[in-house]
Amino acid sequence: MKSSFIPLSVPNLKGNELKYVTKAIEDEWVSTAGPYIESFEKEVARYVNVKGSVAVQNGTSGIHLALKALGVSNEDEVIAPTLTFIAAVNPITYCGASPVFMDSDQSLGLDAIKLRKFLEEECVVNGNNVINKSTNKVIKAIVVVHVFGNMADMEGIMDVADRYKLPVIEDATEAIGTYYTDGSLKGKYAGTIGKIGVFSFNGNKIMTTGGGGMIVSNDVELLNTSKHLSTQAKIDPLYYTHDEVGYNYRMTNIQAALGLAQLEQLEGFIKNKKSNYKYYQDKLESISGLSLIPFRKETRPNYWFYGMVISEQYSCNRNELMEKLAKEGIQSRPIWDLIHQQKPYRERQAYQINYSSKLLNHVINIPCSSNLTEKEIDRVISTLEG
Numbered sequence: 050m051k052s053s054f055i056p057l058s059v060p061n062l063k064g065n066e067l068k069y070v071t072k073a074i075e076d077e078w079v080s081t082a083g084p085y086i087e088s089f090e091k092e093v094a095r096y097v098n099v100k101g102s103v104a105v106q107n108g109t110s111g112i113h114l115a116l117k118a119l120g121v122s123n124e125d126e127v128i129a130p131t132l133t134f135i136a137a138v139n140p141i142t143y144c145g146a147s148p149v150f151m152d153s154d155q156s157l158g159l160d161a162i163k164l165r166k167f168l169e170e171e172c173v174v175n176g177n178n179v180i181n182k183s184t185n186k187v188i189k190a191i192v193v194v195h196v197f198g199n200m201a202d203m204e205g206i207m208d209v210a211d212r213y214k215l216p217v218i219e220d221a222t223e224a225i226g227t228y229y230t231d232g233s234l235k236g237k238y239a240g241t242i243g244k245i246g247v248f249s250f251n252g253n254k255i256m257t258t259g260g261g262g263m264i265v266s267n268d269v270e271l272l273n274t275s276k277h278l279s280t281q282a283k284i285d286p287l288y289y290t291h292d293e294v295g296y297n298y299r300m301t302n303i304q305a306a307l308g309l310a311q312l313e314q315l316e317g318f319i320k321n322k323k324s325n326y327k328y329y330q331d332k333l334e335s336i337s338g339l340s341l342i343p344f345r346k347e348t349r350p351n352y353w354f355y356g357m358v359i360s361e362q363y364s365c366n367r368n369e370l371m372e373k374l375a376k377e378g379i380q381s382r383p384i385w386d387l388i389h390q391q392k393p394y395r396e397r398q399a400y401q402i403n404y405s406s407k408l409l410n411h412v413i414n415i416p417c418s419s420n421l422t423e424k425e426i427d428r429v430i431s432t433l434e435g
């Protein structure tokens with residue numbers, strides 16, 4: 050019998066999705082106004098324990114608005130990791146600013162030690178500004194990404210950021226539900242530790258609204274600015290008066306209906322993903338040269354994506370392994386190419402990138418959907434053994 054395809058990460062829509070979306074359609078509230086939008090904003094803010102949130106079209110537009118709200122503009126620079134999805138970086142360019150690329154540490158998030166070293170050795174502080182000595186430009190902010198749902202070293206990063214008074218934008222697009230269980234940030238959720246955080250509800254994320262995103266913050270002014278910009282910067286709804294150049298980034302009521310139903314199930318999704326992660330981990334112990342990237346110890350991660358490291362001890366290289374999996378109908382994906390080496394960003398500054406380069410040819414993501422079964426994992430494992 051030919052066995053079926055095992056995808057990398059697919060939506061799981063068995064809760065109240067159909068019910069809520071049907072209601073939105075019956076009520077004929079399908080666009081950027083409607084009761085589900087505000088309920089979804091309220092519920093997400095409550096879940097991660099922040100003052101408020103702004104629902105947007107996707108994670109990318111959320112990051113764009115977060116940068117705008119923080120005043121990032123023409124000729125500014127923003128520190129960002131090179132090891133991530135390019136949507137964490139492109140919004141910096143949308144603002145007319147440039148990224149300065151940093152390395153990552155073993156968590157796959159921004160390396161706090163190199164960040165400090167860069168600011169100490171390569172920058173000068175001039176009044177309220179941090180100036181990059183090699184470009185003479187002002188560094189305005191830091192973008193941190195919680196890669197695969199694993200918390201970046203927020204204790205280390207916030208310590209440096211506070212010292213230089215640089216606002217941190219958390220790209221928590223992959224990490225809704227991840228929080229610290231120990232240490233000085235105990236109880237804090239990914240996305241709520243810096244100045245402003247962004248979630249994504251794209252189809253491959255742990256919860257989905259088809260496409261969608263959410264900005265979260267404890268700074269009400271930043272939230273107000275973000276919402277204002279997301280709705281064309283309109284100050285008078287009748288006469289259509291606008292006070293700046295805004296965007297059409299507001300989430301729709303249908304997306305929010307999906308989101309509410311997904312949020313109800315998020316803790317269940319995390320539970321399944323955690324148990325599948327452990328199941329993989331146990332089975333992989335007997336395969337020499339393969340191991341899963343661990344999640345940060347002092348946290349409860351959301352276990353979104355499983356990163357598997359392929360070392361020299363394994364019987365074949367990364368690309369051969371991916372082909373082997375594909376032949377068995379098992380989807381996998383290599384870790385991203387580094388952004389500072391890609392065409393739009395080759396001319397940008399990149400500071401001491403070593404660890405990220407080392408990972409490049411040795412990491413893949415393996416199936417991790419929240420509805421993945423142990424039987425399916427057994428099939429993945431037997432292919433890895435073969």
Ligand SMILES: *Cc1c(COP(=O)(O)O)cnc(C)c1O
Pocket residue numbers: 107108109110133134136137194220222223249250251260261262
């Ligand atoms: C998914 C993702 C985004 C963008 O989110 P969209 O909703 O797809 O626009 C940004 N950064 C990272 C790291 C992501 O994984």
